[in-house]
Amino acid sequence: MALIEVKNVTKIFGSNPKAALKRYREGLSKEELLAQTGHTLGLSDVSLSITRGEIFVVMGLSGSGKSTLIRHFNRLIDPTDGQILVDGTDVLKMSSRELGRFRRTTMSMVFQRFGLMPHRTVLQNVGYGLAVRGMKKSEREDRARHWVGVVGLSGYENQYPTQLSGGMQQRVGLARALATDAEILLMDEAFSALDPLIRSQMQDQLIELQAELGKTIVFITHDLDEALRIGDHIAILKDGKLSQVGTPPEILLTPADDYVAEFVRDVNRARVLTVDTVMKPPKARLTGENIERALEEMRRLGEQYGYVVDNDRYRGVTSQERLAELLTEKGATHNLYTVAEEGPTLLADAALEVALPTALDTAYPLPVLDESGKLMGVVSSREMSSVLTPPKAANEDATDEKSDPPESPKAAAQ
Amino acid sequence: MEEQPSFFERLSDNFGDWFFLDGTIGTWIRKSANEFVRFLIINYGDQFEAFSDTLLKALIWLENILEGTPIVVLLALLGLLAYAASRRVTLAIGVMFALWFVGALGLWEQAMQTIAIMIVAVMISVLLGIPTGIVTARSDRARSLINPFLDLMQTIPSFVYLIPAVMLFGLGKIPAVLATVIYATPPLIRLTDLGIRHVDREVVEASRAFGATRWQMLTGVQIPLALPAIMQGINQTMMMALAMVVIASMIGARGVGETVLLGLQRNDAGQGLIGGIAIVILAIIFDRISQAAGARAQKHRTVAH
Numbered sequence: 172m173a174l175i176e177v178k179n180v181t182k183i184f185g186s187n188p189k190a191a192l193k194r195y196r197e198g199l200s201k202e203e204l205l206a207q208t209g210h211t212l213g214l215s216d217v218s219l220s221i222t223r224g225e226i227f228v229v230m231g232l233s234g235s236g237k238s239t240l241i242r243h244f245n246r247l248i249d250p251t252d253g254q255i256l257v258d259g260t261d262v263l264k265m266s267s268r269e270l271g272r273f274r275r276t277t278m279s280m281v282f283q284r285f286g287l288m289p290h291r292t293v294l295q296n297v298g299y300g301l302a303v304r305g306m307k308k309s310e311r312e313d314r315a316r317h318w319v320g321v322v323g324l325s326g327y328e329n330q331y332p333t334q335l336s337g338g339m340q341q342r343v344g345l346a347r348a349l350a351t352d353a354e355i356l357l358m359d360e361a362f363s364a365l366d367p368l369i370r371s372q373m374q375d376q377l378i379e380l381q382a383e384l385g386k387t388i389v390f391i392t393h394d395l396d397e398a399l400r401i402g403d404h405i406a407i408l409k410d411g412k413l414s415q416v417g418t419p420p421e422i423l424l425t426p427a428d429d430y431v432a433e434f435v436r437d438v439n440r441a442r443v444l445t446v447d448t449v450m451k452p453p454k455a456r457l458t459g460e461n462i463e464r465a466l467e468e469m470r471r472l473g474e475q476y477g478y479v480v481d482n483d484r485y486r487g488v489t490s491q492e493r494l495a496e497l498l499t500e501k502g503a504t505h506n507l508y509t510v511a512e513e514g515p516t517l518l519a520d521a522a523l524e525v526a527l528p529t530a531l532d533t534a535y536p537l538p539v540l541d542e543s544g545k546l547m548g549v550v551s552s553r554e555m556s557s558v559l560t561p562p563k564a565a566n567e568d569a570t571d572e573k574s575d576p577p578e579s580p581k582a583a584a585q
Numbered sequence: 586m587e588e589q590p591s592f593f594e595r596l597s598d599n600f601g602d603w604f605f606l607d608g609t610i611g612t613w614i615r616k617s618a619n620e621f622v623r624f625l626i627i628n629y630g631d632q633f634e635a636f637s638d639t640l641l642k643a644l645i646w647l648e649n650i651l652e653g654t655p656i657v658v659l660l661a662l663l664g665l666l667a668y669a670a671s672r673r674v675t676l677a678i679g680v681m682f683a684l685w686f687v688g689a690l691g692l693w694e695q696a697m698q699t700i701a702i703m704i705v706a707v708m709i710s711v712l713l714g715i716p717t718g719i720v721t722a723r724s725d726r727a728r729s730l731i732n733p734f735l736d737l738m739q740t741i742p743s744f745v746y747l748i749p750a751v752m753l754f755g756l757g758k759i760p761a762v763l764a765t766v767i768y769a770t771p772p773l774i775r776l777t778d779l780g781i782r783h784v785d786r787e788v789v790e791a792s793r794a795f796g797a798t799r800w801q802m803l804t805g806v807q808i809p810l811a812l813p814a815i816m817q818g819i820n821q822t823m824m825m826a827l828a829m830v831v832i833a834s835m836i837g838a839r840g841v842g843e844t845v846l847l848g849l850q851r852n853d854a855g856q857g858l859i860g861g862i863a864i865v866i867l868a869i870i871f872d873r874i875s876q877a878a879g880a881r882a883q884k885h886r887t888v889a890h
Contacts, residue, residue, distance in 0.1 A: 245794055274796030288789030290809045290886050300795040302805075331885040351795070 173220040173256075175355065176246060178433060180217045182411075185210030188251040198427035201410060202509060204419040213239040214250070214411045221404075222229055223354075226388045228383055228402035230395060236411040242359050245278045246270055257355070258436050275304050278454035279348035285340045286476045287332040293343050294328040294497050315570030318346040320375070338369035344375075347402070349380070350404035356469040362397065374401050396432055399443045401443075407431050420448040424558060434447045436561045441524035448515050449558050450539045453478045457489070460506045466494040478546060485538055487511025490520030516540050523555050530555055598805025622749045630753075637754045644758055648701040654693065660684055663870070664829050671877030675709040678878025692841055692863045695753070696731060699840035699869030702758060702833065706765035710822045714770045715815065719803065722811075728778065743768055746806045753838055761833030769825035773818035781807050795854045810886055823871045827864060841867070 183191045183204075192211035201212045214236045222225045231237040242248040243255055246262055255262045257277065265273060279300060280286075287296050295302075298315035306314075318344050319328055324343040332340050343362060358377075362370045364511040378401055383390060392398050398405045399419040407414040407422065407430075415427035423440055432483055455477035457465045469477045471489050477494075479486040489511045516525045517539045530537050530552035539547045586702045602608075651659070668677040687696045721728040743764045750760035783808050792806045800844070808815070834842030841863045848857030 205656060247790060271796045271798060272792060276793075276796075280791065280794040282791055284785075284787050284789050286785075286787040286794075288788055288806060288810075289793075299792075303792075303795050303797045333885055347795075357794075404640055 173388070174223040175221040176221070176254075176256040177217060177219040177221075177240075177243070178254040178256070180240070180250045181215055181254065182236070182243070182248065184213055185253045189223050192251050199202060210410050213248075214243075215255075217408075218413070219406055219413070219416065221387065222387060223387055224400050225403040226378075226390055228392060228398040228405045229408060230391045230392055230398040230405055231408035232393055234410075235528045236407040237393075237408050238359055238410075238509070240408065241359050241389060241391050244357055245274050245280065249424075275300065275351065277353055278357060279353040280357040280359065281341070281348045283342045285344045287322075287340055287343055287347075287366075288459040289332050292329050292331055292408075293324060293335070295575065296332065297346045297350050298341050299347055300353075306350070311318050315346075315350055318445035319343075321349065321380070322346045322545050336369075337543055338365050341365060341373065342376075345380075348559045349384070349386075350483050354387060356386050358388060358389045359392065359452055360391050361454055363392065363394065367479070370397070371400075377401060395438055396443075399438065407434065415575075420444055424448070439524075440559045440561070441527065443521055444523050444558055445519070445522050446523065446526050446539050446550055446555075447519040448549065448552040449523070449554050450519070451536075451554070453538070453549045454486045454545065456546070457478055457507065460508055462494050462505055462507050462510065464496065465489070466491060469494070478538050478549065479507055480546050481508060483545050485540050485544055486550065487513045488535060488538060490535070518542070518549065523559065524551070526553065526573070537558055588762070622752055623631075625749075625753060634754045637759045640762065641757075644701055644705050644762070647704060648698060651697040651701055656688065656693070666875050667877070670874050670879070670881065673722060673877070676873060676877060677709075678846055680873060683866050683870050687863050688865050689861045692865055694857065695839065695841045695853035695860075696843055696863055696867060697831050698840065699827075699864075702762055702765065702802055702830070702838060703823065703871075706762045706769060706826045706829075707819065707822050709762070709766050710770040710773055710826075712817060713766070714773035714818065714822070717770075717779050718774045718815075719781060721774065721778040721810075721871075722781035722807075731774070731882050735774060739771045743829070746834055747832075756837035758833075758838045760836050761829075761838035764833060764836075765826045765829045768829055769822040772825065773785060773815075775820065776814045776818030777811065780811030780818075813883040813886060816875060817883050820872060820875040820879060823875060824868055827868045827871070830864060850882070860886040 178578075180191060180197075182188075185191055185208065185362075187208075188210060191204060191208045194208055195204050195215075199207065201215075204210055204212055211431065217236075217240060229237045229240055230463075232541060234354070239248055244251055246255075246259070246265070250263070262270075275295070291299070294312060294315050297319055298306075298311040316325075318440070319325060320438060322338060322345055324342055327335065327339065332343065335343065341364070344361070347360075347443070352433070356518065362373050365373060374397065377388070381387075390398075390401060402419060402550070404416060404418060405422050406416045407427075411428050415431050417425075417427075420443075422431065423435050423438065423443060426435055431446065450536040451522050455469050455472050455474040457468060457477045457479045459465070465477060465479075469475075469565060476488055476490050478488055493510070496556040497510060515529050515537060517529065517532055517537050519539050519541050525539070530550065533552075536554075537550040538549055541547050627655055654662075663684055664677040664681040667680045668674065671677075687693065717731065719732050746767060747760060747764050750763050752761045753792075754763065788806060788810065789802065797805065809846045830838075830842035831845050832842070834840060834846045841860050844858075844860030844863070845857050848854065848860060
């Protein structure tokens with residue numbers, strides 16, 4: 172169920188936005204609107220739906236309207252047109268008193284340049300949201316101290332923000348946002364001002380906290396790598412319009428337009444894409460102990476390799492050649508389960524970067540398992556490398572470099 | 586009866602008079618202003634007197650305290666104040682010595698009178714100036730409305746408003762305080778306005794995003810962060826109040842200004858000089874103390890990125 176529902180939100184900045192909106196609806200472009208009316212189009216008919224408990228990333232370059240969009244959620248900016256529902260409540264219909272309560276309890280925010288109050292200590296900053304709520308000092312400080320600990324700043328409670336590094340300051344910002352126990356966390360380019368190493372630490376910490384606390388996070392960034400790393404869903408914004416909304420693999424593999432394609436071109440796809448995005452169902456899925464039946468099945472399917480499964484549990488891989496050889500052995504009775512070679516396997520959520528070396532060393536498509544050992548599918552190095560090439564560029568050159576699977580049956584198993 | 590001169594004769598004789606409408610606008614303003622002042626005196630004279638009395642009582646009370654306190658205690662208190670503001674012993678000793686020096690000039694009593702007027706004037710300026718500055722910071726319309734008045738208050742010669750002030754409040758300290766307030770409040774209003782407007786946008790936005798009410802935002806974020814600028818404004822107000830003491834003495838306020846005035850009237854350059862030295866020393870004392878307080882307010886108040 173969608174927690175935040177944004178419906179056709181349009182924002183025009185200027186002295187008479189309503190009149191400008193009318194002109195815009197009549198077909199003026201963004202540039203014409205600015206030239207003829209002096210109004211700037213911030214957002215144009217943006218519709219989104221954000222699910223409870225996910226990290227939703229809004230990505231765009233500066234001027235794309237992403238910061239404007241996030242400020243609509245807690246109405247730091249009012250839209251010119253459209254509707255915003257949070258948990259079924261129309262945010263735009265709130266009175267200023269209701270809006271105050273909404274901001275104090277339901278949504279909190281982390282800012283690009285931290286937005287810390289320089290005249291307050293770390294503890295006082297973290298407790299700010301609670302102080303605004305009117306919570307008693309002792310209770311407030313207890314809670315603030317807890318959250319200062321959670322973000323790993325214990326011992327810095329009585330420091331002032333200016334005495335801390337950028338990364339530490341943003342941890343204070345994060346703790347302040349978490350301290351109000353708000354269900355929704357808005358993060359406006361929260362990590363953009365930090366240097367790369369600190370940034371990736373903060374990303375890890377955010378993902379950890381998210382898993383632990385189950386917050387719904389709306390994260391703004393101009394950095395696609397960051398978006399792909401932390402986002403469950405990504406919305407790409409350009410000139411106030413939504414280009415595409417999708418999961419990271421969807422964005423990478425099927426960019427909606429040239430703009431998105433341009434964006435994803437430079438991404439390290441091997442790091443972002445996981446095995447389960449490219450795996451296919453195994454063609455020859457063998458069950459039962461009977462080798463003859465299995466061989467028959469593989470011949471019927473025309474498959475060189477078969478994957479042996481016992482009650483959904485993966486047991487191993489085998490080839491036609493090997494089974495035929497076993498059957499020619501006189502007198503011997505073999506069990507398919509014992510005959511199957513365990514061989515290398517891949518985890519479904521492993522990044523291609525990690526999976527590719529194993530796949531290149533193996534002749535047959537590798538089995539992909541989930542954490543409980545269930546066979547999810549198979550994937551070959553050829554399939555992996557085909558998705559590593561950005562969609563716009565030609566496929567050939569990449570296949571030459573990366574996937575040259577030695578498809579000789581000898582290399583099978585072991 | 587003489588014949589009226591023809592239009593052209595008048596034009597050639599007295600072009601200036603005709604062109605400037607015989608100065609009727611000036612006459613009209615003068616008459617209206619006088620009538621207005623008379624109207625105020627006749628209809629609201631009692632109220633003005635009551636206001637004047639209250640203020641005078643406060644002023645005399647403060648003056649009595651300053652003059653009643655043993656000199657050594659007063660010096661010690663000043664030293665403590667300087668130390669509290671700056672946490673520097675040298676400054677504390679320096680201002681104590683400076684004030685002793687004023688006494689050594691033979692102007693202790695006058696200095697106390699001047700300080701009393703200055704403190705009362707600055708307190709009124711603060712009470713009026715800071716709220717006005719907050720209003721102008723919050724509303725561009727209020728700012729554009731109030732700004733011309735501030736310009737006027739700072740440029741119009743003080744004698745212009747001293748004339749009606751003396752008529753309404755009588756000679757003495759009260760019109761002096763009033764003139765000082767009019768002259769010294771504008772910088773405080775401007776600096777309060779500027780200070781609040783320059784509070785980091787993101788910090789104010791953060792406070793808004795956490796659901797702070799306007800009052801919580803003002804008292805918890807905007808005023809504390811604008812405090813260095815506000816302190817600078819108070820410092821400026823003090824300095825301008827001291828700059829007014831000679832003019833104030835012309836309408837009967839006593840104090841070091843009077844010393845200078847007497848020097849002028851008696852052609853006594855030496856007396857003028859010691860009065861001047863005393864004023865400068867008082868200015869230095871209050872400047873250093875309020876600057877130090879401002880600098881301490883500055884600590885931790887700038888946003889680091």
